[in-house]
Amino acid sequence: MAANVTTPGAIEPKMWMGGIEPMKASYGKLMMWFFLISDTFTFSALLVAYGTARFSFPAFSGKAEDFTFSNMYWPIPEKVYEAVPFLHGVTLPLVFVGIMTFILIASSVTMVLAVEAGHRMDRESVEKYMLWTILGGFTFLGCQAWEWSHFIHGTDTGSVMKVIQDGVWVDKTVFGANLTENQYGPPAFADFFFFITGFHGTHVFSGVILNILIFFRSATGFYDKRGSYEMVEKVGLYWHFVDLVWVFVFTFFYLV
Amino acid sequence: MAEIHHIHNQDPNAGAEQRKAIWKTFWILLILTAVEFLIAFTVPHGILKVTIFIVMTIVKAFYIVGEFMHLKHETKSLIWSILVPVVFVAWLILALLLEGNAIFDAVFD
Structure with missing residues (x-):
């Protein structure tokens, strides 16, 4: 870049003389990478904590067909997530979360296509693909809002849990889940659901805000004037990271 | 760029x-x-x-x-500076899953 320009006859620029980008990446891009590494640690801590809680709890030992919800063992995820919007009462295990995964992967593709268009200074394509990415982000958030709402309200019949009331064990029918009660299993299961998917959803939300900002700035010709669409690339890194985290959440929360 | x-x-x-x-x-x-x-x-x-x-x-x-x-x-140094810290995550997984097992043994066995 411009910093590399030296006056003719001056000394050849060397690695530690300044003005050279380390790792051939701009400052902003490098810092985005290091931020993402720190975010990796946060998400890892949450997911590993989930693993610890799961390993310290009895697992359901019978056949999958005989499974019923109880706070005495950890639930089978596919029995918990089996509802799909507009299909009340139909058992479709993991279908909705599969759709959400597809939406996020698709929005990652449109994001990387926007980055590629930015390299060519093709403003119209950047705008088009950013809009698709924003749409994908909002759709995912809408799906998650529905998923949360269903998880909180619970099933029609609820489930019978053994709880201590006034010092004795009693049977109690629990509907849905919150931070202290959970019809799908031990309360810790619901707590992790809210924290992990909630923290990821917050990331998606801030990603959508950043994407809107990028769309606005390219649409108003800001990056054309600057002569570089590198901001699209930096925000793209963040957006792909959000997709990456979802791949891990999908496996460790919904599949395993 | x-x-x-x-x-x-x-x-x-x-x-x-x-x-x-x-x-x-x-x-x-x-x-x-x-x-x-x-x-x-x-x-x-x-x-x-x-x-x-x-x-x-x-x-x-x-x-x-x-x-x-x-x-x-990207350049090799960038690849490695992103990948190497993930080793800490591997350690975290190992340490805390063993810990989870130990809690299970202490409480339910």
């Missing part, structure tokens, strides 16, 4: 190869997710199933980080 400016927007074929790679990655991710879905309902629960899932997740992560985030095409 500097070398990118040489590719001019007049050329409609510019970046065509890159776009092809992007869509290829998309199909790989989509097929892997579909296969995961299939395995979830066909393979009985056990170590084998969990191992398959973890391997497939890592493969998907490789494609997202390598192609979408372009890390595969």
